[in-house]
Amino acid sequence: MPASQKTASKSAPKAARPSRSVDTDMARLAKAIGHPARVAILKLLIARGECVCGAIVDELPLAQATVSQHLKVLKEAGLVQGEIDGPRVCYCVNPAGVRRLKELIGGL
Amino acid sequence: MPASQKTASKSAPKAARPSRSVDTDMARLAKAIGHPARVAILKLLIARGECVCGAIVDELPLAQATVSQHLKVLKEAGLVQGEIDGPRVCYCVNPAGVRRLKELIGGL
DNA sequence: CTCATTAATCGTATATTGACGATTGACGAT
DNA sequence: ATCGTCAATCGTCAATATACGATTAATGAG
Numbered sequence: 001m002p003a004s005q006k007t008a009s010k011s012a013p014k015a016a017r018p019s020r021s022v023d024t025d026m027a028r029l030a031k032a033i034g035h036p037a038r039v040a041i042l043k044l045l046i047a048r049g050e051c052v053c054g055a056i057v058d059e060l061p062l063a064q065a066t067v068s069q070h071l072k073v074l075k076e077a078g079l080v081q082g083e084i085d086g087p088r089v090c091y092c093v094n095p096a097g098v099r100r101l102k103e104l105i106g107g108l
Numbered sequence: 109m110p111a112s113q114k115t116a117s118k119s120a121p122k123a124a125r126p127s128r129s130v131d132t133d134m135a136r137l138a139k140a141i142g143h144p145a146r147v148a149i150l151k152l153l154i155a156r157g158e159c160v161c162g163a164i165v166d167e168l169p170l171a172q173a174t175v176s177q178h179l180k181v182l183k184e185a186g187l188v189q190g191e192i193d194g195p196r197v198c199y200c201v202n203p204a205g206v207r208r209l210k211e212l213i214g215g216l
Numbered sequence: 217c218t219c220a221t222t223a224a225t226c227g228t229a230t231a232t233t234g235a236c237g238a239t240t241g242a243c244g245a246t
Numbered sequence: 247a248t249c250g251t252c253a254a255t256c257g258t259c260a261a262t263a264t265a266c267g268a269t270t271a272a273t274g275a276g
Contacts, residue, residue: 023147031142035234039131039138046216053253066235068254073233087243087252098216105213108154108206143264161223174265176224181263195222195273 026104029097032077037062038070042093045080050092053082134212137205140185145170146178150201153188158200161190 033039037060044059045051057067071091074080078097082089141147145168152167153159165175179199182188186205190197 019151020144020148023144023151027142027144027147030138030147034135034139034142036128036132036135037234039135040127042216043127043131054251057253062234063236064253065237065255069234072254082253084242084253087250089253102213102216105210108150108210145264162221165223171266172223173225173267177264180224190223192223192272195220197223 022104025100029077029079029101029104032073032079033101035070035073037067038074041067041070041074042079042098045091045093046098050090052085053089053091056091130212133208137185137187137209137212140181140187141209143178143181145175146182149175149178149182150187150206153199153201154206158198160193161197161199164199 033042040060041056044056048055053068053071056071057064060067062070071080071082075082078094079101080091080097081094082091084090141150148168149164152164156163161176161179164179165172168175170178179188179190183190186202187209188199188205189202190199192198
């Protein structure tokens with residue numbers, strides 16, 4: 001995604017508009033929840049407040065490695081955050097990220 | 109997607125929680141706007157009310173074929189609709205689709 | 217009818233995603 | 247120090263997404 005994306009955006013003659021980066025931002029967030037498993041994870045975290053990684057794995061019909069990858073995607077998009085708690089990792093929603101997502105979508 | 113995924117979603121036609129299909133629905137819609145070009149297209153249609161395909165192509169730094177493909181994705185997700193108008197195709201937002209997207213995201 | 221225009225589709229190349237098992241690193245308990 | 251547990255990461259494979267030029271189908275103009 002990086003190279004072609006960037007090129008496409010930059011090569012646009014009317015690149016001056018700020019809407020371009022907003023579009024990218026919105027796409028980034030939307031893409032993060034563009035998979036059923038990630039929607040499920042996000043909802044789970046919202047419902048439970050916070051959640052140890054293993055608990056999430058138990059709830060989903062996916063391998064641990066796969067869940068970890070999905071969590072990484074959500075984390076990189078700024079929708080969740082995880083803090084290390086001993087040998088486990090405790091995940092929770094990033095309210096700012098979710099708020100921004102709602103703002104952007106709601107503002108359509 | 110491999111067997112496990114499919115099995116997971118399909119193996120519960122309607123018996124299990126409804127949240128599963130809602131998750132899928134939300135992911136489907138989010139995925140549709142999970143690309144900057146499609147966000148730009150959707151916004152363009154919202155701003156203009158309706159728009160001939162060619163006009164969209166002119167606004168974006170993408171080839172006609174590519175824009176057409178993005179439009180197809182948006183159409184399949186139920187976010188836009190297009191009606192044939194002579195030799196051109198006039199696209200417009202599907203209010204129901206956008207409303208549903210907003211509901212689902214807003215309800216998080 | 218022929219031509220130009222418009223947009224969908226085809227074919228294709230490349231990039232990214234999604235899934236998993238295996239491995240690694242970090243930590244607490246013994 | 248060793249062990250078991252937990253979660254991230256690696257390596258890999260199949261599937262999907264993205265982009266484009268070329269082609270096709272549909273339509274209106276002449």
